[in-house]
Amino acid sequence: MRQWIIYTLALGLGAAPLVAHAAAPASEASDAAGDRRTPNERIRGALALPLKAQELRKAGAGEAEVKAGLKAAKDKKVRADDAAELLEEAAKATREHGPVDNFGAFVQSKLDAGLRGRDLAAAIREEHAARGKGKAKGDGKGPPDGKGPPDGKGPAEAGAPDEGKGPPDGKGPPDGKGPPDGKGPPDGKGSDDRGPEGAAAEGKAASDRGPEGKGPPDGKGPEDKGAEGKAPENKGADGKAADDKKPEDKGKPEAKRK
Amino acid sequence: MIRAFVPVLLALTVACGGAASGGKVEQAIAIAKEIRAKPDEAEKILGEHKLTVEQWEDLMYEIAGDPAMAGQFEAGVQK
Structure with missing residues (x-):
């Protein structure tokens, strides 16, 4: 029995660095993804930023939230092409789950926490899924299931x-x-x-x-x-x-x- | 006398500000169209317009943060 415990511990200790090494590239990948872009790609990606900001506005996000999100990204020196991807993700999530009140503050906090790229995009998706205020305005499409209003949630209504x-x-x-x-x-x-x-x-x-x-x-x-x-x-x-x-x-x- | 000039000065200020932002958007639209036409020459195109990548990104941030400018840019790029 003791031998089993010792073996297990030894295996665990031996495997720990392997796991750490395996996990590291995954988290670094998103950061590195931006760096791998050529200047041309970066310029083209930046071009999309105003378009994605508009997309997010049309999806139903408040102007203050869009601005706060952009400010947070710029303050943290997130490149414009990366910011465009974030806004694209936010626009998708807003269409699916509705806007969140604190989008700007949320982005700020996640950037402060060091999240970038795909990790940040995933966090945005999760935040909208958890706290989105119903279906968003969308771009004139309306909810696909044609059910009730997006914000008719509470008993007060x-x-x-x-x-x-x-x-x-x-x-x-x-x-x-x-x-x-x-x-x-x-x-x-x-x-x-x-x-x-x-x-x-x-x-x-x-x-x-x-x-x-x-x-x-x-x-x-x-x-x-x-x-x-x-x-x-x-x-x-x-x-x-x-x-x-x-x-x-x-x-x-x-x-x-x- | 001064009172008479105040509205004129205000109007001029607003007009110049509007023209400046409008000029920026127009410039951005022109560059964006060129880049879309020749995506592999984006860096060169920016150089021709005397812009660095960072300046281009700042311009994109500025336009994105202003709904009017972003709308104008969107419409211009899609033409």
Whole structure:
């Protein structure tokens, strides 16, 4: 038994430098990648920087964040071609996951920590995946699944009339979607649309999801459950609306969405 | 008298500033187009415009940081 332990320790000690050597080139590779570029490549890469900055803006990142990110990169003497790659990565991540509030500060902190190249790009991706505020504005494409608004996450928004928070593609009207008394959720957005009997009984469930599939923001995380908690009230509101209004009136907001 | 000149001076200042940034973007667009036409001669092209790689990078940073300039550059390069 002792012999096994000794062998294992010896093997471990022997292998440690090998592992260290194997890991080193991987982390250095990203730093070295920039140096391997010829001046021509560097110049061409730099040319892309304003274009990538625009891409990031169009993806939905705030101007302050773009500027802060650029400033952080410049202050840290990140070459323009590398900065262009970073912004490209950030733009992709922003399109996929939405913008993050602290992009500039985040880049600054990662640069301070010594991250460069692919490592920094990976960190940016992870940050957006973890803290991105829903789907971004995108470049007029909107969310591919056609689901709810990008930022309709919190319970505070459940049941409230949707104030300009429609999907980025502009398909859904931002206003006038809630029931007339303003108590219920905007149609297609509230949890009662998913609710079993109440909404369905009113004949809303099917239309709320809409033929274009822009209905409820399904699968948006635990916050949405908070909205479900409001369903009974909303049902009441819907019930009221059903009493007060004719069926044609209900149909109008649906028609608007198309 | 001085009051009368203040708006004129302000207008001139703004105009000169705008022209300067516009001139930079125009220059950058011209260079970018040349580089795109002859990518292997990028360094030589910069030299012809009396710019070093570092100066070019600084210019790109400056343009990228200004949405108006970046938009102008984007439009100019894509023409």
